[in-house]
Structures are given as structure tokens and as C-alpha cells.
Amino acid sequence: MDKINLNQIGTFTSEDGAEIVAHDSATQRLFVTTGDTVEIIDISDPANPTKVKDIEIGGGGSNSVAVNNGIVAVAVEADTKQDNGVVEFYNAEGILQASVTVGALPDMLTFTPDGNKVIVANEGEPNDDYDVDPNGSISIIDISAGVASATVTTAGFTGFNDRKQELIEKGVRIYGPDATVAQDLEPEYIAVSPDGSTAFVTLQENNAVAVVDIETATVTEVLPLGYKDHSKGQPTLTQYEFPSLPVLGTTATENPEDSTQTTAGQDILLGGLSGLFYEGKADNGNLKFVTVPDRGPNGNSADVDGDGAKERPFALPEYQARVVKFELNETTGVIENLSEVLLTREDGTTPITGRPNIPGVDEVPVDLFGNELGYDEFGADLEGVVIADDGSFWMVDEYRPAIYNFDSTGKLINRFVAEGTGDLADQPAGTFGTETLPAEYSSRRPNRGFEAVALDTDESILYAFIQTPLANPDRATSNGSDIIRVLGIDPTTGEPVAEYAYLLEDTAKGVRPGGRVDKIGDAIYAGDGKFYVIERDSEVGADANKFIFDTNLLGATNLLNSYLVNVNSSASGVEFDLNLQLQVNDDGNNLLNFGFSSESQLVLGLITSSLPEDIFTSVNEDGSISGSVSLDNSPELTQAIATLMATEPGETIDTSGLEFLLSNFFSEDLSENTFIENILDGVTVSRATLEQFSADELAALGVNAVNKTKVTNLPSIGYQAGDKPEGLALLDDGRLAVLNDNDFGLLDEDIPVDGTVPVNPNPTPVVLGIIEFDGGNQLDASNKDEGINIKNHPILGMYQPDAIDSFAVDGKTYYITANEGDARDYDGFSEEVRVKDLQLDPTAYPDAATLQADENLGRLKTTTEMGDTDGDGDVDQIFSYGGRSFSIWDEFGNQVFDSGDQIARILESQTPELFNADFDDDDEFKDVDGNFDFSDTSPSFGKDDRSDDKGAEPESVTVGMIDGKPYAFVGLERAGGGVLVYDLSDPTAPKFNQYIRTEGDVAPEGLQFIAAADSPNGEPMLAVVNEVSKTTTLYEIASLKASGDKGIFTTDVNGTTVELIDLRGFDNQATVTVDYTISREADFNNEVYFYAVDDITGAVDGKQVGDEGYMEAALNKLVSPVFSTSDNNTESGSVEFDAGSIVVPVIIADGTLTEALSGEAEVYFPYIGANTNSDNFDHIKMLNSNTFGFEDLPEGGDKDFNDIVIKIDNIA
Template sequence: MMKKYALSLAAMLFAAGLSACSGDDGSDGATGPAGEDGAVGEPGTNSVLIELSLLGRYVSGLTEESAAEIVTYDPATKRLFVVNAAEVSIDVLDAANPSAPAKLGSIQSEGGSANSVAVSGGIVAVAIQAGTKTDNGKVEFYNSSSLAKLGEVAVGALPDMLTFTPDGKAVLVANEGEPDAGYAVDPVGSISVIDLRAGVAAATVKTLGFEAYNDRADELRAKGVRIYGPGSSVAQDLEPEYIAISPDGKTAWATLQEANAAAVIDLSDIASPTLVDIRPFGLKDHSIIGNELDASDRDGRINIRNWPVKGLYQPDAIAAYDFNGKTYYVTANEGDDRNDFIPGEETKRVKAAALDATIFPDAATLKLDANLGRLTITPYGAKTNAAGELQELLVLGGRSFSIWNSDGAQVYDSGSEFERIVAQRNPGFFNASNDNNNFDDRSDNKGPEPEGVALGKIGGHTFAFIGLERIGGVMVYDVSNPQNARFVQYLNTRDFTKLASDPTAGDVGPEGLHFIPADNSPNGKPMLAVGNEVSGTTSLFQIDVVELK
């Protein structure tokens, strides 16, 4: 039976210790001790506990300029390849000594800026958006050792993320196809499949668009897919963000973040891939136990509780793994708006919205700043009455991570655990943002904002590593059993005694995460590489293992 929400033992222990920051009693939860950032697990037969610790860090010296975004690793050369948007390049770091990663050189983008990087079999693939981002982009290929360019192919508009298939014989590209400001030009979103079986020089590309769904907009909306760009067709409105490929290489899911949905791609024939479905992620009900959230940045306290609010999961990163012969997908439920593009912006605060009095009889109380008044919502896709008054409050993002089966059903969601754990570990900087240290700053808008996710297998167990874009840090969960994920550790290497813009503030704004298994690692132990967008740092975390029999 599918669980809408599964609460692990570790989370219940946190909930017990954090009773002061949840519930309707309104008590202040900011008075408890911060606790230690160590491994917390659920010991049992054949359990595996792991603990992350900072091993080494490369500091670019460029803060708040997106100098470290997506990161990947080449085991043959022991090099990290890091997207450096500030310098429009890929930084190449020597990680042979993981305690002191050092820059060896860079790959300069040609004709546009790099958005993503991946490596397989000595080949580095780089997604390059065009100088005019609404034009078609390209993927460039380089030798991971010599850094010599091997070739390039054309793909769709704004290639935002790419990944190799497990066998390295193809590359999938999420072409986001964002509009320009004001929606004067809105290219179609698409997914390019680059066939490398005959080598880079003979690579072929098939780009899959969503034009076949243009006459099915009402059907998609009825299913819960958000189609709302002004004057946009379905093909223009769907914007692929991130791709995960099943371990057998036969199926892929691409997140369509703003649409709160995923595209499913059949890869059984790489020469002729097909788009087979668009599946909505649905809504998260924050009024039920386990799905609480802190909704105000102006109440001066930690107040994680139930509210009559529904969350759009809107995942950014996605990753896939197998359990008992079936594929499951893990999503980081970040949330995103189109305020940079839609004239007049997409979002508003609850206190500025007209609410249906039959659904919200206590609207005046809800609209107080200390309650829901400051909460950022979107009216796009929300139910309304005949007068246009909102009958539901939709917030962006789930403030969680989720696990979905291959049919698109949710089998696990971390509910309110991220905010509860952060409240217990960093109460003085609860829901701080990545550009300030202000307590409670992001409670009104997406909270800790989980964005990146990476999966790794250690000791026969599968672990998920989720980066929190705003307050920072990495959440670690054992997801070996998809229906019973267990919290393991939260580690944040940000120094809150310093401004986020200070080059010595540690790691701020984790963006991309990459797991390095022990047999590929430079020191023989599993590692996690993290690119931190705001601090411009690339960090290597060693993962120590304790097996309990």
C-alpha cells in the first residue's frame, strides 16, 4: 500500500525533542540546544551507518557569482569538473589528494555559457546555452585527460542539464527552453538523446519535443499538470529541468519543474527514443500530521505546524535506483516560479489574495503576518470560485524529498523532517537564506529549499544525499527500502559567524552533488563532491562506514 508520508524512527525522535516548535500551542522552539552534526541512525540487523566529514575544499575566491555549480568526477584522471558560470567555463580540479583539491586548468565554453557537465569513459560532456538563450544550444565533448575538444552537436534551446546513460553510450539533455523576459520569445522545451555508439565524431541526435500534447492542454491540466505560460502552447510551456535514467538504461524521467510533472522517456532503442507520458507529481497537504511547515518570517520564532496549505512538489534534481528489481526515483522538492518572465510576477502573498469565505472563514486571522499573511503562494492552477476567489492556497516546493515508483506513485516523502532537523541543529539560523544569516528569513518562501540530490550505494545500502540550497548543508538518508527511508545525518559546513559573501564563510548554497564510490575514489573511501554556488567552493566529504551486525 502506498504511503503518502512515512515517518522514520529517527524523525520521531526529532519530533519528540522538538515538540516546542510544532503544534497549535504556538510555543517557541528556538530555545533548545543545537546538537552535534554526527551520524544518527536506526541500528538493526545488517544496518549500515555512515558519517560524512569535510575532507577538502577548493576555494575559487568568487562569491555570489555562481562560480561552483554542477560537479562531476572522472575516476581515470582523479579530476573534478565543475561548472563555473562566473568565468563561463568548466574548472578542472586535481582531486588526487582529496584533502587539498587544486585547479589544473579550465575548459572554456565556445559561443555560450556552460550549464552542466558529466563524464563517462574519459569523455566530458558539457551543455552550452547559446549567447541568446532562446536559441538552440549545443553539447561539446572533451577528452578528460588532455582536455582536447572531440566534437560538438546541436541540441534544443537552453540545455540546462545532461547525463550519460549507465553504459556511457548515450547522453540525455534537458533543454529547458525558458522564455525571455515578458514572454516575447518562448522556445519549446525538449529532451535531446545523443547516440555515441559510433563515437563522438559520428554522434547523432534525436530531440524529443512535446508538440503532440499541444491539443491536450485541458486534459493535462485536469490531471494536475500546470500549463500556464501566457500565450504558450504545451510544447512551449513544458520546461525539462533534470533527468534521471533507470539503472538498466531503458527508461528516463525528466522533471518539468514549473509544471509540477515529469516526462517519461522510453530508451529501449537509443536510435529511436520516444516520449511516452507526462505524469503530475500532485499536491502535498500541509494540513495533515507529518506535513507541517513554518509559514511566517515575521513571527520571531520557530513555529512548525499544520496550515490549510497545499504544496506543489516541483522537484529540481532527480535520481534513480533499484530495489527488489524495480526502479524508484528520488526527487529534491525545491519549487520554482516564473517571476523573472511573467509580466507582473507569478506569486503573491496570502494577505494580498482574495479568499473564498466558505473555505476560509477565518481568512482575517490567516492573513496576519504571524500566521499565513507573509506566505508566498501562486494563483496559477489553484481552484477558485465564480468570483475568482481562491479556494486553495498553493505554495511552491515541498520542503522535502520524495521517492516515487516507476508508475509515478509516491511511496515516501520526508514531510516536515528537514525543517525540524534544521530547527534542532541550527535554531539560531533556522531557515536562513544563502545571502544572509537572518533567522526565519525563508519560512515564508520554500524554507530550506532542497535542490540537489545524489545517490550512492555503500555496504549494500543505498543512500540519498540532498543539498539544502538556502540554509546550506547536506541531508543524508538511507533509502534502501523506498517505503521506509531513514534519516542518517545532517552536516552543514557553513560558518554562520561570517557573512554569506565572506570568502571564508565555508560552503554556502549547495547546488550540485556527485557521489564517488570507494572503488573510484582517490583514497579508497566513498566520497561526496558538492559544488556551492554562493561561496564558489567545491567540497569533498569523506564517508566513513560503520557496519552493525
């Protein structure tokens, strides 16, 4: 691939500071914030940047600067940073033109692509005592009429204040003391989409981004960024497409009601696979799976008989439900040994069909000619499958919904349905199965019953997941609900033993673009109360949302052990009802006052002979009643459990506009004859169902939803097989398997009612995806482990990006973040502690003593505000700050790439002496002349000092287009600073290009890409401002030719930049002449040679880099004479190489070839793994597009790369 190379051409050192930089192409000036000033630097001669003047900034100083079309915008915080700040507009000469007020602590600003608006991130940090915490916000300044007429609109977060728990459940960190959502969210950095319509704003401490509609100045959504699981690698996908599937059946060739109507018949292939279970390995090593088709091939629901009601056409009316078994041969990639188990009723003979169960309740089944079909009381629309230890199959269906148990031969053992199912058809209980499930489940939406089943083998509980929120009490409730019910039953009896509230990722209140994620796809038990769960939307392609979550029941409220009370206003009382909520409204007294005296109270009478002791009550109104009372065991006691108390008898309390939610939580089951009585006159008491509660209302009632962490989005890792990933299995080695439902290859269209069904001419393939977690995701977590130790740890890293930028590839918008990490550490509130200071849960961390040792995780900084999943006071999950990476996200907030541990690996390879070093104190590393000196590698140098914190801290990022390709430049605040360069042509798999750092530059804070068209010398450039060293450095960017072209280029091999000359493009000649100039500034007498390699990996006659004897093989394959010269001398020459070859440089340091072969001299290769003496420094570097620089000292020494310099003048 084509590559680029950065070469330093000029540096300016400030006396004041250097933080953020912007460029004006018309004047060729840089504008650099220093705090109290903005420095103007002339770069018309980029080799000699020169200060023009200072712009004096008032208030609390400048935080950010941006330039567009000669307008310089500066973000200025107030003297008291909790007060509103301002944005000042200057011309390129530094003359103030206008000023506008924005929010508290404007921290970053940027222009929209058209230059008409300035977007400002107002961070709104609290004061140090944390008793003043302003709202975070985003200001949108319209300057289309000129800066003198600028107008400001604010996009705030107050609309999310009543969605606090919802955001927390999704993974947004909201944790400041007594903070509202608007106070807690702190906008940090902004990226505007290329079309100028949308801004992504990082909320660093909150581990989230805000999505802003720029035209309407509205925050449309707050998207969580998830967590980085350092216990395993990044997910990668391998796909296996099913071969041609067998014919399931042929459609009828004759209308059974009209023999004159005939068709040729259509073969329908096996498909519609929903659910997946891994059986284990076959004797031959194949992976064995089982799955189930759903109700058989069927057409779109439509009015086929003209009666105004929709019917459901079945292409194969006598289709028999079945289990499908298959194997995957991973060696060949072939899916084979497919077999079926047909399902029958308990008699072992009567088939289980796919037709609906209950006339007048379910859809009317018809054939392809429109003839009405019979119902099947046990008909199944199967979705999930598991195999129990006894070999029996458990499945769920969407119809009733129902839970099925079949023996290993396919004979029905039992079918569990909701209580009252028989009543729906005016039939006795048992007609449709054993009625043990809660009656509410009959309110499922059509074809949205149970979608997933998972067997907790630890507790012997079978869990069924409803597909979509119940229509409880109506469809509108389902559409507006975020709650999925997870029901657990005793497999031996079918009786419910557990029920949990599971909150969907995409809420009904959100306006996130793309299809809403409102469905469960499948689930699988993973041990220790954990499940993997698929959530999905109905979209297809790369932009679809098909999430896999790692979920945990730890700390979740079992709703069957809690009682949400339903009552009506009948004075006679109603029987106690599970899973419902007492809701008392003042609708009957709206806008009126009614009085409560100390004797006249709201009373709920509990009439029973056995009463629990503790009842909790809560009112859904800020500052309103909350408390508890105790009841004794006196029979038929009437006790006040909630009271609107007056301070004196007869006082009137205004309740207009208030809504009261009261809930009773009992520590033991109530007897069946418990009654609830409402005796408050004039107050309407209404019913509320679980589906009608928001996450915040549930939290107010003490209900904890299922805990979940996103693993991946399937389309983002390449799984894009249709819209229905409905199979999920866990392999015994920790890998996951996914499978899609292809709808039997039919189109979702109305049937023509002529005996045929619309068949998809390009059917969605059935694809088995295997997800393994092999992408590097490790970290060095200790600064007391005596070295570089990059490995897996049982922690979740919070991405917490600082900088963000946008770019487009093939018309699609992406965002790239630098995942620095940040903690809140104030006098009035601090979340930061070390892992060794935590009390770890003994079940989650049985090896806590070892884990908390300083050399392991003990030194790692973590948070006190997260991790106690079950609320028992100890930590069940350890979190760390920052992803130590950069990530790429699509326009919907799905992560499509994370660099994992690449940054750490690159630094380990290229600058090990600076690995995770701390350069926070600019005086600590200066020599006697006041200049930075990085030659000292003693412990005082700070190596590994930041491993316990956030590692190299990728803080800044920008994207530039070079030769039509997007490149990312990522600045590292620690570890010696420097900039990483990646090719983003494939946003899902960026390629490492270069790591460059300049001695004396410390802690890059701001980056500015300058396109060739805007550059002072016509070449693309990068300006880097370094906060600690107060330097601004300019790098020229040169393009290097790729493999297959004629010339020199670098390539990435295992994380290392390899320099070589590729002569494979010279097809019509035997040899190639290379003209060169060589110079030397070194005391050592070095020798440089070129040797031939098999390919760019460096193999020599099949011997790989790192193999024993590689050095000898390379030195025996030399294809050039020695390149050498005397000290401080320059000379020219030429050499011939074979056309079509790849030649690579090698340096023998202060020795000869003979000495190198005898082991008496050090030899350094572009392939670091080949260096002698285990030297891990990259001694060969491209200084620009045609110049090799060589460093001869062990481990890089002074790193000047001028000990030998070879410039290639011509290749012909």
C-alpha cells in the same frame, strides 16, 4: 542498522564559481561548471584538491557537465538563451573533441549507464518579456560510434499540444500566457533508470515529470506529482485481516436436471465485499461498519453449453443479497460481531437474488452444471452502500445500473433504473423498477454499471458513480473515453438533479506502463461538496494503481443545467435531447470548397414559444468562430446561432478538413416541445455523446470536470489486498477506511461444468485498512512570526522537484526527487504574490483575516494562476511552492515516500540559528577578511528569512551504493546549506542517517557521489559544490557498525543522530576494554563521561529522555571515569565497560560532576531533549567512524567540535 558517516577531508575555493560537478576516475579529476568556464580540479590527494586548468566555454556559458569513460560532456546555452544550445564534448585534458546542436537552454545532461547516449534536458525558458517562448524538449545524443559521429534525436512535447486541458485536469501546471503544452513544459533534470531504457525528467514549474523512452526518443507520458496537504499529515496505514468468515452456502450436490450427476458440494465462504460505510462507534468503543457482497459467488463468464455464447455460472443460484455489519476492536485488532440483514422485495418476503434481470440483454445465468437459471427482475449486483439519517440503506448495482433503497430491515422501498428499461425487454415501465434515470445509463458495459454511491447530506442529493465510461454509443467509445458520469438524484423521487463529468487519472491516450486506471472503486461524501473516490486498475501487488482522490464539485458544470445538442440532418427537426453535442462535419464536402454568403448561413432553428436569451457557440478550431447571440421570445423564431461569415457576398470559404462543434448552454430549462432544425444543404450532421469528448473538447465547450487532488496510492502505503479495493468509508475523526473484494475466494477461471467451481487454494484475505494522516507534514510559513513555528496550514504544497536520481532495490526501480519549488517571475508575466494579497473565498476560508496576518500565512508566497476553483474571481485553495522535502516515486510515478517535515525538524534540532536562513548574497555574511563567518546569530544573519518562500529548499540529490545499500544525499540550498544523508534500503521508509555542513560552504548546488572503487583513496566520497561560497568540498564516507555488532555507531532517535558504543556483541566475556586517545583545544575545563542506557532510545532505568529527573538519573548511572585533559594536549588511556551494555557519552561544559548535579554547570547529551537550559544544539558528533567530537559552547558556539575529541583506538 548499519550507518555511514561523512567527514570533510578537503575543500577547493574557486574565483569564478561552482555549480555542477562531475568526476573522472581515470584521472581523479573533478569538472566543475562556473558559468563561463569548466574548472578541472585534481583530487588525487583529496585532502588538497588543486586546480589544473579552466576550459573556456563560449555562448551563454555552461549549465551542466557529465563525465563517462574519459568523455566530458558540457551543456552550453546560446548567447540568446531562447535559441538552440549545444553540447560540447571534451577529453579529460579539456581538449574539445566535438559539438552538436540541441534544444533551447540545455540545462542538464547525463550519460546512460552504458555510456552510449547522453540525455539532455532543454528547458526552453521564455525571454523576460515573455513574448518568445521556445519549446521544451529532451535531446538524445547517440555517441556509440564516437563523439565525432554523434547523432541527435529530439523527444518533444508537441504531441501533447491538443491534450492541454487533459494534463491540467490531471494536475500538470500549464499556465504560461498563450503557451502551448510544448512551450510551457520546461525540462529541468534527468534520471535514467538503471537498465538505461527510461528517463524521468523533472518539469519543475509544471509540478510534473516527463517519462521518456530512450530507444525511441519519445515522451510517453507526462505524470503529475500531485500536492502536499499541509493541513494534515502524511497517510499511514494499519491493516486488520478478517478472521475466518462464515459459510455463505454449499454448492449443489446433485444436478437438478440429471440426478445421476452428483458432487460432494463445496462450502463457499462469505466474501465479495463491495462498498463500505461507517456507522459510528459502539458503546464499547468499537468502530461499526456496514458493507455488501456483490451478486454472490460466480464463475468466470464462459461458453458452458457450446452454443458459441458466453454464460455466467452462479455457484449459489438462490443466493440472497444482504447487508453485512461488523465491528473493529482497535485495541485488540479483532474484527467481531459480524451480522447480516437479508434483502427482499417490497413484499418483505421475496428474496433479492444476484441473478441478472433481462433475457436477451443481460448475461445468461447458469448453475455449475450448465443448466440455465431463471432471471430475477430485481436481481442485484450490489456495489456501494450508505445509510441515510432515517436508517434506510441506499445501494447501487452494476447490472442495469440501478439505485436501490431498502428500509432498515432490508425491505425494498424503491429501485430506480434508466428510462426505457422496460422497453429493452418489451415490458411495461416499472417492471424492473421506477424509470427515472437518463436512458444513456443503459449503455453501461456489462458488469460495469454503478460502482459507488454517496449521499450529500448537505444538499440531500444521492450520487451514483458509473464504474467505467459508458459504451455510448459502443464499446470502442468506452475503451477510448476518460469520462465517468456522476449522477445525482433527489432521494425522495429518484429524479435526476445533477450530473457531472469526472475524468479518470489514466487517460486512454496515455501509454503509461502497468494496467490502466479505468474503474471507480468506491466513493464517500466528505461534506461541503467534497467526496473521496477510489480509482483503480486491475493489477495486484506493490506496482498496482489504486488511487484515492479528494474531489470537489465546486466549479464543476452540472450537465443537467446545460444542453449539449444532438441533431440529425432531417429538415423536419428532432426533439431536443439532453447531454448530447451537435457536431457538424464537412464529410460531404471533403477537400471541396463551398460558399457562404452573408445571406446564406448555417442556421439552426429553435421553434418554441419560450426561448432563453443567451446561447453560447464555440467552434473547435484554432482561430475559428466563437461568439454568442441573443434570442427574443418571439414564437417560432428561426435565428442564426453560428455563422461562417464571408467578407463579401459570394466569397468562397475553404472548410476542407475542418470539424465544427457547436454547443448551446441555456440559463433555464427549455420546454419539452423545443425542436432543432438543420437546413444547411450538403453538410453531414452527426451525433456525439459525452463519452466521445476529450477533456480539451469539453473545456472548449465550457464544461468543467470535477476537481480532484490525489491523496495516496493504496499499494504505495502498503495496502495490497487483491486487485479490488471496493470499499471506502470516512470516520468521524477524519480517518479513512478501505475494504477489498476477494471474489468469495474463487479463481477467475472457467468452470468445469461438473457441478464444481474453481476455488482459490490461497484466497485473497479480506482486509480492513485504516488510514490516518499522522505523518509529519507541517511547515513554518512566515518570516515574520518571531521564531520557528512549524505547524499545519490549510494549503497545498506543489512538490516541484529540481534534481532527480534513480536507484534500484530488490530489482525494482525508484526515483528520488529534491522538492525545491520554483515560480515564474518575468517582466512580461509573474505568478508570484503573497497570501495576504489574495481575495480568499469566504466559504473556503471563513477566518481569512486571521489567516492572512503576517505571522500566519500572510507572508507566504503563492500563485495567481491556480486556486480559483469555481471561476468566481476569489481563491478557493491556496498553493505554495515546493514540497520542502524529498520524495521517492516508483517506476510508474506513484509516490511511495515523502519526508514530510523531517527536514525542518532536523534543522530546528541541529542548527536552529540557521533555520530557513537566506544566504543568497555572498557579501552579506563575510567578515573583514573576506571569509564566511557563521558565528554571528544576530537578525542580520537571515534566520527564518526563507520561511515565507520555500524553506530550506532541497535542491540537489544523488544516490550512492555503500556496502550494498543505497544512500541518498540531499543538498539544501538555504538554511545554512549542508547535506542530509538517508538510508534508502526500504524506499517506503528511508532512515535519517546524518546532517552535515561545513562552515564556509553556502548553497550546495551540485553533488557527485564517488564509489570506493573509483575514489582516489579507496573510500567512498561525496563531492559537493556550493554556488554562493564558490567552494567544492570533498567528504570521505565511513561505515559505522550497527546495533548487535561490536563497536561504535550512530542511530536516529526522533530525528536526532545519537552517538554511542554498543557492546552487546561481546557474548563470551564479562567486560570489554576500550583503548582511546583524547585531545583538547578549548579554554573550558570540560568533563566527559559515559553512562549506561537501557536501549538506544536513551532510557535509564525506565526513565525516558525528556522526563523530569532524566539528567540526574543519567549522571548517577555513569560507568566510566572522567575523560579530560589539558588544553592543546593529547594523551591515551583505556577503560573497561560491562559486556552486553550500551554506553553513551555526555559532556559537562566548563564544570565538574558535582557542579552539574547541583545545577551549576551545563550538561549536553547526544539526546538533545535531555540537554540542560533547553539547549537544542547537538553538542556531540562523530567526526569519523571511531572518533567523538564535543562542542562546549551554548547553542553550538563556533561548532568546531574539537573542544574535546575522543578517538576509540580499539575495543576488545
